[in-house]
């Protein structure tokens with residue numbers, strides 16, 4: 001094709017015209033839709049308010065326009081659902097979280113089986129049958145792994161020690177029991193595997209976690225550009241999968257061999273790889289590369305869902321504890337009493353007795369401060385009970401602030417930390433309800449929440465028993481707010497051995 005500099009203006013005009021047509025078309029709001037909040041600047045819409053003033057801005061919109069309302073953010077109309085509407089969105093399969101996160105978190109490019117809806121169903125079943133129903137059998141092992149992790153990552157603090165939590169040490173802490181449960185006790189001794197699981201999500205997010213600036217053109221442009229390096233073979237996180245595959249292969253082969261030799265006398269280890277090997281769809285006589293890939297992909301999807309989430313909330317709960325000296329004695333006393341009762345060997349019953357710690361954790365999860373979370377895409381035009389219509393393709397963001405800080409459920413000061421609200425109202429940390437969406441809601445509510453809450457409780461129980469914990473400022477440390485997203489504080493925590 002002939003190309004000259006004279007053709008450039010033509011290209012620019014074509015681009016601008018296409019874009020303006022797309023923009024006008026995209027902004028067409030049908031009659032029964034939630035109200036569109038007015039904005040000053042075309043194309044930019046509400047993006048700046050959403051990025052730099054999300055909490056206050058959304059609260060003002062909610063007050064003026066009710067629940068739900070529409071914003072124009074990063075070139076897309078987005079519906080914001082709060083405490084009156086969100087449970088309707090979460091209750092129906094017409095809205096999908098998997099579809100909504102496809103463009104912003106394209107994990108399917110690394111883990112190909114994610115493209116098959118059956119994989120998600122299989123994973124959820126695996127978590128429910130292989131972890132949640134067996135949770136009591138894992139307690140001893142989780143405790144052992146967490147003690148190893150605490151000694152390694154925090155260690156002896158005869159003198160006060162500042163531990164920088166923004167490093168990976170807390171995800172390694174969480175990664176140990178997860179490794180034990182997923183790939184077995186033998187592999188949980190392997191530091192490379194623990195590191196591979198701990199670092200996988202962080203490394204993936206580092207590649208794809210750019211602000212969706214190109215979504216102003218189209219969300220697909222953003223997702224295609226951020227994944228370019230992956231598509232062209234630069235895949236720095238493949239090394240984690242290779243590490244796990246290399247170490248997993250001999251373990252699976254030994255299990256197959258033992259089963260063959262021992263027959264009925266074979267004692268199946270309790271872990272997810274054994275659970276999978278006994279499922280008809282994973283039955284095999286030989287560990288081929290395809291087989292290894294299939295098992296590894298499922299394991300890594302569980303890793304992505306579990307480690308980063310749990311370690312963020314463990315870290316945040318430790319900061320919440322460290323910044324509130326008025327709670328230290330009360331919660332410590334509960335841990336001492338339970339420790340004496342179980343002689344240092346926790347069982348599920350003992351974890352259930354940590355009611356103050358559980359209530360404290362629920363409050364830490366409630367006040368985590370993410371403004372919006374858990375986006376869902378509308379798969380078919382949907383009419384809400386109030387008669388409003390959400391069109392096909394629309395992304396609906398959940399206004400966690402509106403749900404978690406509503407005065408009807410949490411009283412006149414819903415933003416204050418109410419450590420025993422859960423205990424007084426019989427709401428455990430893992431129980432979802434319409435005023436507590438940290439684990440989602442409805443049929444797709446997080447299936448790993450019982451495991452996550454147990455892991456955080458065991459870890460906090462052991463840390464509180466062994467250390468005094470303070471913040472460097474002696475006050476409550478601020479979380480890191482980036483637009484509507486939030487991360488735990490980064491000031492570090494000061495640990496000091498308790499005198500026994």
Ligand code: HEM
Pocket residue numbers: 090097120123124127131302305306307309310313374437438439440441442443444445446447448449451452453
């Ligand atoms: C504190 C830690 C965790 C938090 C805050 C968390 C939060 C969430 C949320 C908000 C959802 C979306 C729920 C919905 O759409 O209604 C979810 C889904 C999910 N979570 Fe978790 N999660 C955590 C830990 C875990 C763990 C440890 C596992 C695995 C062992 C896990 C596995 C999953 C899976 C498989 C889904 C998808 C469920 C579905 O689509 O049906 N999560 N999680």
